[in-house]
Amino acid sequence: MSSQSRDKKYKRILLKLSGEALMGGLGFGIDPKVLDRMALEVGQLVGIGVQVGLVVGGGNLFRGAALQTAGLDRVTGDHMGMLATVMNALALRDALERSNIKSSVMSAIPMSGVVDHYDRRKAIRALSRGEVVIFAAGTGNPFFTTDSAACLRGIEVDADLVLKATKVDGVYSADPMRDPDAVKYDYLSYDEVLDKKLEVMDLTAICLCRDHKMPLRVFAMEQQGALLNIVVGGEEGTLVGASATREEKRHDK
Numbered sequence: 001m002s003s004q005s006r007d008k009k010y011k012r013i014l015l016k017l018s019g020e021a022l023m024g025g026l027g028f029g030i031d032p033k034v035l036d037r038m039a040l041e042v043g044q045l046v047g048i049g050v051q052v053g054l055v056v057g058g059g060n061l062f063r064g065a066a067l068q069t070a071g072l073d074r075v076t077g078d079h080m081g082m083l084a085t086v087m088n089a090l091a092l093r094d095a096l097e098r099s100n101i102k103s104s105v106m107s108a109i110p111m112s113g114v115v116d117h118y119d120r121r122k123a124i125r126a127l128s129r130g131e132v133v134i135f136a137a138g139t140g141n142p143f144f145t146t147d148s149a150a151c152l153r154g155i156e157v158d159a160d161l162v163l164k165a166t167k168v169d170g171v172y173s174a175d176p177m178r179d180p181d182a183v184k185y186d187y188l189s190y191d192e193v194l195d196k197k198l199e200v201m202d203l204t205a206i207c208l209c210r211d212h213k214m215p216l217r218v219f220a221m222e223q224q225g226a227l228l229n230i231v232v233g234g235e236e237g238t239l240v241g242a243s244a245t246r247e248e249k250r251h252d253k
């Protein structure tokens with residue numbers, strides 16, 4: 001049976017897109033072809049009635065830690081990283097709207113005249129109307145990452161699942177980019193990720209999900225159709241979380 005003909009398992013999701021993945025084949029910046037593909041895949045979810053919140057990283061432009069290594073003040077670097085996520089969010093909104101998908105950007109850092117300021121209740125109302133909401137500027141605070149922002153916003157808007165779309169196809173026993181013997185997990189509890197110090201996501205993000213029983217799935221965005229397959233109940237990548245968490249909750253959203 002094709003994914004399209006199956007019913008959705010999740011009503012509202014929070015999808016974290018890798019900033020680095022936006023580069024595609026380029027060394028820096030945004031590849032329009034990648035943007036268009038992401039818009040197409042998000043559009044497929046909207047098409048079957050899934051409410052989609054998005055958080056995009058900034059690794060294709062700036063990361064505070066890397067800027068600090070280059071000699072900048074860390075907080076200034078983190079501010080630059082958060083502004084980078086706003087640029088990515090604008091590019092994503094543009095791609096979504098070119099595909100006729102209603103979308104808005106809400107930034108944790110106020111940027112009057114450019115994007116809306118983050119407002120949880122307005123975000124929930126927009127999601128309920130079927131609009132894609134892109135949460136930009138991370139948490140608005142230095143020393144965090146967009147992984148934590150994704151889990152935070154996912155919990156705040158009462159998403160059923162947080163999805164991390166990244167370069168690798170799940171969580172491994174070690175970084176698969178560095179260790180060819182790393183073994184992939186299909187399922188991990190929050191405490192297993194924390195105890196084993198698996199670095200696919202920052203540990204603050206995992207703690208947030210654990211404390212609020214938010215299930216999390218890590219998968220490869222490059223794998224075409226994986227996103228749609230997940231929302232109809234497919235087992236792509238790695239699921240992190242207690243099996244009986246929000247996945248089994250039913251909401252009238």
Ligand SMILES: Nc1ncnc2c1ncn2[C@@H]1O[C@H](COP(=O)(O)OP(=O)(O)OP(=O)(O)O)[C@@H](O)[C@H]1O
Pocket residue numbers: 017018019020021056057058059060146147165166167168170171172173174175176177198199200201
């Ligand atoms: N145990 C692990 N399992 C899977 N990936 C791991 C693990 N440890 C480290 N990694 C690395 O973590 C990376 C994903 O994390 P990271 O947040 O840096 O990337 P990203 O999703 O591309 O984020 P950004 O939005 O900042 O570009 C993977 O590409 C992988 O190389």
Ligand SMILES: O=c1ccn([C@@H]2O[C@H](COP(=O)(O)O)[C@@H](O)[C@H]2O)c(=O)[nH]1
Pocket residue numbers: 019056057058059062063064065077078079080081082084085137138139140141142143144145146147149
């Ligand atoms: O809440 C946040 C989120 C992000 N930052 C800074 O932005 C960059 C880019 O985000 P990635 O998650 O690495 O893609 C990050 O490295 C931080 O410097 C932040 O300060 N606070």
